[in-house]
Amino acid sequence: MPLDLLGSCSGKIVQAGVIDVASDTVETAEDVVEVIDEVSKFVPKSNIIATTNCGMAPMRRDIAEAKLMALGAGAKLARQQLG
Secondary structure, eight states, rough: OGGGGGGGGGTOOEEEEOOOOOOOOOOOOHHHHHHHHTTTSOOOOEEEEEESSSSSSOOOOOHHHHHHHHHHHHHHHHHHHHH
């Protein structure tokens, strides 16, 4: 969804899909931070929950685990870098 539409979610908690489950490419922690930073231009950081953009059931387990590790590492890095 276009990120500027998030401005209409004032006061809401927003789940930001920072992991693309349609791709086997594993994101880096920095990729995750980049998406969180973009979302934070429209939603207060305290209202952002980093998550996948859909379910991971059809994905190979090793790729899913690597993507979830990137999600956790990226969320931690975002807290350190973005506050």
